[in-house]
Amino acid sequence: MISDAPVLQQASEPAENVAAPSRLSRYARPLLGILLPLMLALGWELLVWLGWSNGRLVPPPSRIFATIAELARSGELVRHITATLWRVALGFAFGVVAGTLLGAISGYWSLARRLLDPTVQALRAIPSLAWVPLFILWLGIFETSKVVLIAVGVFFPVYLGVMGAVLSVDRKIVEVGRTFRLSGPAMIRRILLPAVLPAYVVSLRVGLGLGWMFVVAAELIGASEGLGYLLLDGQQLGKPAQILAAIVIFAILGKLTDWLIEVAAAPFLRWQDAFVRAKGA
Amino acid sequence: MLALDRVSKTYPNGVQALARFSAEIRQGEIVAIIGGSGCGKSTLLRAIAGLDRASSGTVTLDNESISSPHAKIGIIFQEPRLLPWLSVADNIGFGLADLPTAERRERVARALERVGLAEKAQAWPRELSGGQAQRVAIARALVPQPEVLLLDEPFSALDAFTRRDLQDHLLDLWADARPTLILVTHDVDEAVVLADRVLVMRPRPGRLFDQIEINLGRPRDRNSPLFENFKRSVLTSLDRSLDRSVPDRDATQGPGQAMWW
Numbered sequence: 001m002i003s004d005a006p007v008l009q010q011a012s013e014p015a016e017n018v019a020a021p022s023r024l025s026r027y028a029r030p031l032l033g034i035l036l037p038l039m040l041a042l043g044w045e046l047l048v049w050l051g052w053s054n055g056r057l058v059p060p061p062s063r064i065f066a067t068i069a070e071l072a073r074s075g076e077l078v079r080h081i082t083a084t085l086w087r088v089a090l091g092f093a094f095g096v097v098a099g100t101l102l103g104a105i106s107g108y109w110s111l112a113r114r115l116l117d118p119t120v121q122a123l124r125a126i127p128s129l130a131w132v133p134l135f136i137l138w139l140g141i142f143e144t145s146k147v148v149l150i151a152v153g154v155f156f157p158v159y160l161g162v163m164g165a166v167l168s169v170d171r172k173i174v175e176v177g178r179t180f181r182l183s184g185p186a187m188i189r190r191i192l193l194p195a196v197l198p199a200y201v202v203s204l205r206v207g208l209g210l211g212w213m214f215v216v217a218a219e220l221i222g223a224s225e226g227l228g229y230l231l232l233d234g235q236q237l238g239k240p241a242q243i244l245a246a247i248v249i250f251a252i253l254g255k256l257t258d259w260l261i262e263v264a265a266a267p268f269l270r271w272q273d274a275f276v277r278a279k280g281a
Numbered sequence: 282m283l284a285l286d287r288v289s290k291t292y293p294n295g296v297q298a299l300a301r302f303s304a305e306i307r308q309g310e311i312v313a314i315i316g317g318s319g320c321g322k323s324t325l326l327r328a329i330a331g332l333d334r335a336s337s338g339t340v341t342l343d344n345e346s347i348s349s350p351h352a353k354i355g356i357i358f359q360e361p362r363l364l365p366w367l368s369v370a371d372n373i374g375f376g377l378a379d380l381p382t383a384e385r386r387e388r389v390a391r392a393l394e395r396v397g398l399a400e401k402a403q404a405w406p407r408e409l410s411g412g413q414a415q416r417v418a419i420a421r422a423l424v425p426q427p428e429v430l431l432l433d434e435p436f437s438a439l440d441a442f443t444r445r446d447l448q449d450h451l452l453d454l455w456a457d458a459r460p461t462l463i464l465v466t467h468d469v470d471e472a473v474v475l476a477d478r479v480l481v482m483r484p485r486p487g488r489l490f491d492q493i494e495i496n497l498g499r500p501r502d503r504n505s506p507l508f509e510n511f512k513r514s515v516l517t518s519l520d521r522s523l524d525r526s527v528p529d530r531d532a533t534q535g536p537g538q539a540m541w542w
């Protein structure tokens with residue numbers, strides 16, 4: 001997945017064998033993935049252009065991009081994207097901090113886990129959108145309730161991921177730390193943190209995905225700006241191109257932020273015996 | 282000197298793994314502990330390492346009581362237990378975090394050279410073979426220069442060739458600073474190749490059954506008749522330790538009395 005050349009150069013014999021063909025496929029592989037959507041888009045564009053469909057309900061790509069361009073020109077696009085990004089960022093930050101802290105505590109101390117975990121699991125069983133009316137009553141219709149809703153969505157996967165990761169740290173490796181008489185903080189820094197990092201990154205990515213899901217829910221409920229508002233606005237005014245434009249931007253932003261986490265974590269995870277990389281990514 | 286005085290261990294589930302084990306081990310001595318499965322040899326090693334506390338009895342090193350891991354005691358496990366996120370060099374230097382960088386680097390480099398893995402310094406542990414990984418584990422345990430090095434069936438997961446190679450290598454490394462080696466093994470050959478003295482334990486509960494001095498010079502020829510003789514006496518003792526009709530004898534009175542066969 002992470003195709004950085006330095007790793008391949010550093011790795012020993014098995015990696016070197018695949019280095020040569022992988023250089024070729026490094027550029028070819030992403031192109032392969034684009035092929036199908038590109039064909040579909042071009043095909044639809046052609047159908048509309050030939051007049052076989054009017055493209056009113058399913059606008060062709062050119063009209064979607066025109067909508068995006070228009071929104072961008074008027075400055076609307078930046079305003080909506082900023083609003084949505086800001087909500088996701090805040091909600092994600094709060095959710096990650098809470099999920100990491102509570103997950104680490106539950107993973108580390110079995111007493112805390114017995115006290116805390118059943119309640120958290122019970123809360124997790126509630127569909128998070130069920131909170132919406134309550135949050136609006138408590139926190140108002142504006143930003144706070146939205147951010148809290150996103151934070152709730154992010155919290156659970158991060159909490160579960162961190163707790164599971166701490167619980168599954170190899171006791172044998174911890175014992176190595178003990179034989180070298182690591183203090184509590186040193187044990188956390190030198191053994192536990194690196195050991196849980198791979199699972200933690202995964203839980204962050206899952207959490208971010210949920211964050212994007214919940215920002216849409218929050219913005220559909222009541223917002224005057226944001227990409228979710230664009231969706232709702234498009235529905236109410238009968239502008240499918242605007243809805244699809246918002247969806248495309250969601251896809252781009254979602255992928256982009258996920259990629260950011262991946263890239264930020266990559267230098268710390270180079271040691272991993274990744275199946276994908278072994279095959280020569 | 283490492284003194285074990287009536288070390289006993291009873292696990293919370295009531296199983297008595299170790300009963301009144303006493304022995305004195307001289308500085309620089311190589312002792313192999315051998316016995317049937319469940320004879321408490323690993324329990325004993327973990328008590329000496331300070332990883333588990335003995336239920337009663339004491340472990341003392343140079344008059345200092347051991348109840349938690351100690352700087353002078355290193356341990357090598359059956360698996361290499363390298364930290365997968367650290368390079369080979371950083372794994373070896375793991376126990377040297379308190380030293381200044383320059384000295385740490387130098388000692389790690391020397392250790393890498395000593396175990397013949399200098400070109401693997403920047404490799405990840407996953408890129409090593411089983412034997413190489415165990416050599417890194419040995420280097421990691423040795424660079425802090427422990428007085429006592431414990432080995433818990435360190436070569437049992439390796440193939441016969443690699444095992445022999447590492448046994449010789451271990452002796453070679455041992456000769457540098459001559460720490461006390463306490464080796465738990467179930468391989469009679471290994472015990473006789475390495476040890477000055479073989480302690481035979483008997484199971485349920487784990488206790489000392491016999492001790493056999495291996496009066497052979499080094500390097501030892503695995504094919505010499507004398508070597509075979511020692512192997513046979515260890516085997517005989519091992520068989521008797523598993524035979525319930527053979528009564529316990531007091532094997533703690535010193536090596537002279539152990540030559541009873």
